[in-house]
Amino acid sequence: MTLFGATVIASKELGTITFSDDDIVHRVVSCTWSGRIERGTGIWFDLDVEAELVDTSKMISVHAHLSSTAWSGRCYGFLAAPISSPLRWSEVTSTRYAFDTGDFESPELCAFGLYRTAHQHTGNHSLAIRRQSKKPTFKLDWRAEIGDLNEPGDYFASFHAKLIGATFDGIHFPAGTTQRDAVDQMTCYVHDADKYRYSKRKDSVAMLPPSTKAK
Known part of the structure; x- marks a missing residue:
């Protein structure tokens, strides 16, 4: 698909995002889901999702970027498993995660940032991850509120x-980390950490759950 000079390639259907203030469906063109260890706290999940709305009749292209990794130091993802309750991979798909609940007081810090026509804050997240029937991929049902960075607490x-075809990219470690x-x-x-599989990447290494295919 060509967006007025920029080509976006989505090799498979990845789902949609709808925003309440325009009520128009945006098609997801990329989705990355990964994990990391934050010492002393637990396993954190990151997501980076990009979507496009294209109105060729009006020559309008609207890009939406929802991410915990795109803006370093401002977004932190969410705690999927605290150190007091180690991650059980089999339970990820039976849990509904709720995070960044309530009013926000620090608009520069949030689990996930959002960029549409400007940078925005998100909060009051509700996220369910489920396996897709007869497929090795996952579907994510994710709702949250949106706030103006200049008006903390006001959503x-x-x-x-509604994300589909998602894969888990593993728990990431710095390049050079041995298995x-x-x-x-x-x-x-x-x-069952010893059952995770080691996978080298260009700039990191990842440990994949037993049911996750290596890239």
């Missing part, structure tokens, strides 16, 4: 993301 809109080191670091945070 003016919401979004509903043994990764397993040792995971032991306090993940059940």
Whole structure:
């Protein structure tokens, strides 16, 4: 698909995002889901989702970017499993995660930032991750409220993301981490850490749950 000079390639259907203040469906063109260890707290999940709305009749292209990784130091993802309750991969798909609930007082910090025509804050998230029937992929049902960075505590809109075909990119570690080191670091945070599979990436390494295919 060409968006007025920029080409976006989505090799498979990835779902949609709808925003309450325009009530128009945006097609998801990319989705990355990964995990990381934050020492002393637990396993955190990150998501980076990009979507496009294209109105060719009016020559309008609207880009939406929802992410915990795109703006370093401003977004922190969400705690999927605290150290007091190590991650059980089988329970990820039976949990509804709620985070960043209530009014926000620090608009520069949030679990996920949103950029449409300007940077925005998100909060009061509700996220369910489920396996897709007869497929090795996941579907995510994700709702949250949207606020203006200049007016902390005041939410003016919401979004509903229905993501499909998602894959888990593993728990990430810095490049050069050995499999043994990764397993040792995971032991306090993940059940059955020794059953996770080691996968080297360009700038990192990842540990994949037993049911997740290596890239």
